[in-house]
Amino acid sequence: MAKNQKNPSICQFGVVRGVHAADDSGTRVIVSFSDEGSAQSAFTAFNGRRCSQLSDRFLHIRYSVPRPSSPVRDRDMVDVSLTADELNIPGLHLFMDFITPKEEEELLAAVDSRPWISLAKRRVQHYGYEFCYQTRNVDTKKFLGGLPSFVSPVLERISASSLDDAATINLDQLTVNEYPPGVGLSPHIDTNSAFEDKIFSLSLAGPCIMEFRRYQGGIWQSDPAMSKTVHEENTENSTNFLRRAIYLPPRSILLLSGEARYAWHHYIPHHKIDNVKDSLIRRASRRVSFTLRKRQDGKSIAVNDVLTSSGPRHTRARNIDASVKRERDAARLGKFVVDGASDDVSVPFNDEPDHGRASESEEMEEFEGNFDQSGGHDDTSGVVVGRRARDGRFVASDTGSTTI
Ligand SMILES: O=C(O)CCC(=O)C(=O)O
Numbered sequence: 001m002a003k004n005q006k007n008p009s010i011c012q013f014g015v016v017r018g019v020h021a022a023d024d025s026g027t028r029v030i031v032s033f034s035d036e037g038s039a040q041s042a043f044t045a046f047n048g049r050r051c052s053q054l055s056d057r058f059l060h061i062r063y064s065v066p067r068p069s070s071p072v073r074d075r076d077m078v079d080v081s082l083t084a085d086e087l088n089i090p091g092l093h094l095f096m097d098f099i100t101p102k103e104e105e106e107l108l109a110a111v112d113s114r115p116w117i118s119l120a121k122r123r124v125q126h127y128g129y130e131f132c133y134q135t136r137n138v139d140t141k142k143f144l145g146g147l148p149s150f151v152s153p154v155l156e157r158i159s160a161s162s163l164d165d166a167a168t169i170n171l172d173q174l175t176v177n178e179y180p181p182g183v184g185l186s187p188h189i190d191t192n193s194a195f196e197d198k199i200f201s202l203s204l205a206g207p208c209i210m211e212f213r214r215y216q217g218g219i220w221q222s223d224p225a226m227s228k229t230v231h232e233e234n235t236e237n238s239t240n241f242l243r244r245a246i247y248l249p250p251r252s253i254l255l256l257s258g259e260a261r262y263a264w265h266h267y268i269p270h271h272k273i274d275n276v277k278d279s280l281i282r283r284a285s286r287r288v289s290f291t292l293r294k295r296q297d298g299k300s301i302a303v304n305d306v307l308t309s310s311g312p313r314h315t316r317a318r319n320i321d322a323s324v325k326r327e328r329d330a331a332r333l334g335k336f337v338v339d340g341a342s343d344d345v346s347v348p349f350n351d352e353p354d355h356g357r358a359s360e361s362e363e364m365e366e367f368e369g370n371f372d373q374s375g376g377h378d379d380t381s382g383v384v385v386g387r388r389a390r391d392g393r394f395v396a397s398d399t400g401s402t403t404i
């Protein structure tokens, strides 16, 4: 903005560290000052005023300030892996481009032509068996019929894949989840007694990251002879856990089995933007996932399946028969033996976001939110919008300027 009589120059308010387009619309620009006072002065001078160089149109300005990084924020950061090898959780596999873009389109069209069930924050569809969110179990009385034909190509590909004994898995339950940007899933382990070992999750339409937590004290043993006494503990309040995260691009399929399925809680952070290898990647206008599972046939017994009580943050362990469970699980799956913690105590499955610490991506989301308020939402899903500098500041991808 040139200096003239009507419009002062932005440079007169302080050191400008960068000016760059906020998006492709050509109507929004980000000006980065070296300090907040300068931004505040520029805001006061320009906001709501006409701009002669823009045909006397009004300027609408908002500004954001990076939060200082704190120990809490550092703790919140977790490196996001791009491959299962890098993530290094036994039993977890990620296959890129499992389906083609055309197949993805067809799957989305198929579910969009069918009725969605609206939960608090996201929409779902169930096929095969209905999943009950109160009990976190399938309702065996509600057999909805075989899986629909639109999912057959996916099932065939799973069977034909090199996955361990994939051909023998008769997947019979499908949950379709649709997540708007900013909506994730709380930490949980899919109920043991409801589903068999292998759980597949196909990502469509947009990316997200999935995080994993393994509470300390547990060791995964494939040798049943190494059985130990299992004590119960509510892991919900424990902060003593390992964390890992992996990036799930659209058209990839994730397989959780063994340790990954039983010993690690998985969840999707409630982010609009994910920090992946120091790139900030915007979530799409939606992410749709197909979670494919095999219902337990009732012969296997699992214990400590967690039921959600009336309060969202309370869990209740259903102790069926720990010794039977240990034997069966050991024989069938290997054993997750825990010193001082039960193996299947899950944080309740609910649809509400975690109201915990703000994550470093959420800081960026506040910034992002400011632009959303000023209108003109563009769906630049999966687009790298910038990167996170070591000192915690957001750096835009095109100019390298620090935004305010
Ligand atoms: O959306 C996903 O990929 C995961 C869904 C999930 O974890 C579940 O339905 O249990």
Ligand SMILES: [Fe+2]
Pocket (backbone or CB within 6 Å): 188, 189, 190, 266
């Ligand atoms: Fe799950």
